[in-house]
Amino acid sequence: MNTPGFNQDLIAFLQDSPTAYHATAEMARRFSEAGFISLNERDSWSLEAGKKYFVIRQDSAIVAFTTGNGRFAEQGIRMVGAHTDSPALKVKPNPEVNSKGYFQLGVEVYGGPLLNPWFDRDLSLAGKVTWLNADGQMQNSLVNFKRPIAIIPSLAIHLDREANKKRSINPQKDIPPVLSQIKKGDDTPDFRQILSKELEKNGDKAETILDYELFFYDTQPPAMVGLNEEFIASARLDNLLSCYTGMQALIEAKDTDQPCLLICNDHEEVGSASPTGACGPFLRQVLERIFDTHDEFVRAMQNSMMISTDNAHGIHPNFADRHDGNHGPLLNEGAVLKINANLRYATTSETSSLFRQMCKQEDVPVQVFVARTDMGCGSTIGPLTATELGVRTLDIGLPTFSMHSIRELAGSEDAAGLAKVLTRFFHLEKLLP
CATH class of the missing domain: 3.40.630.10 (Zn peptidases)
Structure with a gap:
């Protein structure tokens, strides 16, 4: 070959x-x-x-x-x-978090990933969504936002002087990705409404989003790496x-x-x-x-x-x-x-x-x-x-x-x-x- x-x-x-x-x-x-x-x-x-x-x-x-x-x-x-x-980060069923005016999604850790490399990456979201159409019929669709919609910012070294020596990660509180800011007085976005709009781009008109299995992923594309392209990174x-x-x-x-x-x-x-x-x-x-x-x-x-x-x-x-x-x-x-x-x-x-x-x-x-x-x-x-x-x-x-x-x-x-x-x-x- x-x-x-x-x-x-x-x-x-x-x-x-x-x-x-x-x-x-x-x-x-x-x-x-x-x-x-x-x-x-x-x-x-x-x-x-x-x-x-x-x-x-x-x-x-x-x-x-x-x-x-x-x-x-x-x-x-x-x-x-x-x-x-x-291994990945999977979105929770009731994921919406409003912390200090930032819209975040709660996630579970799927499998055994190295968590440190997930910080400061341009993340997107993809997976499977189950929904009802106008006739009340249940359907499944695959969804892929493709564009970067989230990030997990690192804590600055100035606020964690020991980060390079003994940093540990609490998966409950340290890794919920940030998706947007919420203006003062506005409601926290409804994640299922966001999914409905994304499905509509593919022609799927969901009356109700029932549930989903969605995972964050890094949008950086695979690449040949090395002076002589000896490696594949992905x-x-x-x-x-x-x-x-x-x-x-x-x-x-x-x-x-x-x-x-x-x-x-x-x-x-x-x-x-x-x-x-x-x-x-x-x-x-x-x-x-x-x-x-x-x-x-x-x-x-x-x-x-x-x-x-x-x-x-x-x-x-x-x-x-x-x-x-x-x-x-x-x-x-x-x-x-x-x-x-x-x-x-x-x-x-x-x-x-x-x-x-x-x-x-x-x-x-x-x-x-x-x-x-x-x-x-x-x-x-x-x-x-x-x-x-x-x-x-x-x-x-x-x-x-x-x-x-x-x-x-x-x-x-x-x-x-x-x-x-x-x-x-x-x-x-x-x-x-």
Whole structure:
């Protein structure tokens, strides 16, 4: 794959995906353009060999798959998994705050973000809104203000002399964004009225805003960074980088006879326990509708493999001691095998061996991450999917800096390389012994 063209399209995808809802809609649009057929979970399905399909659940998770020659039990399914959500600030149900004449919105912390980088950023707002039309019918719409409408100002150093030494953040009182000033004698703005006006710009005439799931995001666009453009800087690289890479690989695998699948779950950042999360039944229920019998399902899973793709911690030049000396991945040195003795990652010697072999065949470098023995590590959808389906699983990721910050950093060579390997994976006639 052409790396410059790949990265420019990746940047466009990131820019169009400020929330899990928008990322899912963008993937659905791209799959449709590539000839995938949209399915509805409420309908009866009649799947055909040699066809391509996708299905969305609750607007924020997607499964796309190809049926290949239809011999699921004998060949299994080559599966790739990622997640659509990222740490963020989520607007509360009754958010309006009037503090000293400034209009602010109360927020909850979604997931585990680095909070310091959220200060002094030009913020916008996007997400999903549920509303009633003039006939009393309930509808859902995606909304994206796009323009900067809010900011979280820092407290000046003169008023907090210890800020550079021991600053702590109280998420209840320190981070409500400022949206505007309220003139003396005026009422505090009604946030739902603001949403109604924004929906109207898209032709949605909401009589009543019932509720919403809205997230602030940084309006600074993704960019190629570095003297030689060695890096990609963007919000939500964790884990839209993997969503995009898996999507591109599945679209490129258009000539394979093997059944293939991509799942992008929601809610990984908050534990995955939801109808759209990896702990939920979404993937299993889709798979059960692909197979004719439970026996075929079980047989197929034993002939299948899942590659869970979620970003890895690149070794930071200023904090190299936070890594095990023999397992410090470098940006632009290839995808990372993620291994943990306590099964926080689902990688086994078999699944990692297959990945090493594919990387060698595609002339793509591969690295390994193991956390320091005296430090914990995060987890992914890999162990959850392996537990739910009984399928052999591999955990990999692209090395990044600033994970869970409002702006993360990845190598500009790594994503295109991983897409090549995943495309080869989708073409494999035989998986594991």
